[in-house]
Amino acid sequence: MSPILIIFYVLAAITLATAFLTIYSKNPIHSAIYLVLCFFSIAGHYLLFNAQFLAIVHVIVYSGAIMILFLFTIMLMNLNKEDEVHKPRITRLGAITTFILLSTALVLIFMYSKPFVGDYPTTGEDFQSIKKLGTVLLDDKEGFMVPFEFASILLLVAMIGAVLLSKKEKPTK
């Protein structure tokens, strides 16, 4: 068993355990903390793939921006307590059954399709440095210029929408 495989198993165990604890823990603040740990372990997976830029961006965007947004919302609503009522038992049972059936079915499908056993091609050339990623993203002919611009429009619209939605409404009479 190579050390890389051991690192992978440890990271995968952390990822799955923290993802499960995110859903299981009653206090939303604890859920948010576990989710941060989950995101960090996923960034570890990206580092394992040698995708450094993606790992950094992942940490900045998810652990930095999105989780701060979650934490601020939780604090704003003062949800820092464990008073959540459970769903009815039949719904919870249905959720657990769905989880078990879905995961078993998907894992078995991919197990029996025998995805890609054997050697993996190595081209030897660099394909995931920042330089190469920028070239692929903003190339003249085959690049992703138009989706890039649309992403900026999407973020602008989301920003305006968030401000409008969370603005205090004036009492209308």
Next chain:
Amino acid sequence: MENILNQIGIENYIFLSVLLFCIGVFGVLYRRNAIIVFMSIEIMLNAVNLLFVAFSTYWQDAKGEVFVFFSMAVAAAEVAVGLAILVAVFRNIGSVDISNLKNLKG
């Protein structure tokens, strides 16, 4: 640089992503707190991103990783708008319990 998948294998990453996605689905179905439901959606998005990067390494092609950027942009926009909606709901109803959102029921 040697292909890392020679030592781990793409199937391990497929199984990890599938399990992570199923945990996200489970969270959406199981919890009543709308914020936790949002967190579960984030977990599902991350499972898909992880699989994108794994297959990008499998094909030794950067396009998969570029797609992850767009996926992250969409996730950020979704969380911003979703949490704003949650704040508005909390202001009107006084809780974020999704079982209380029954006003549209006839």
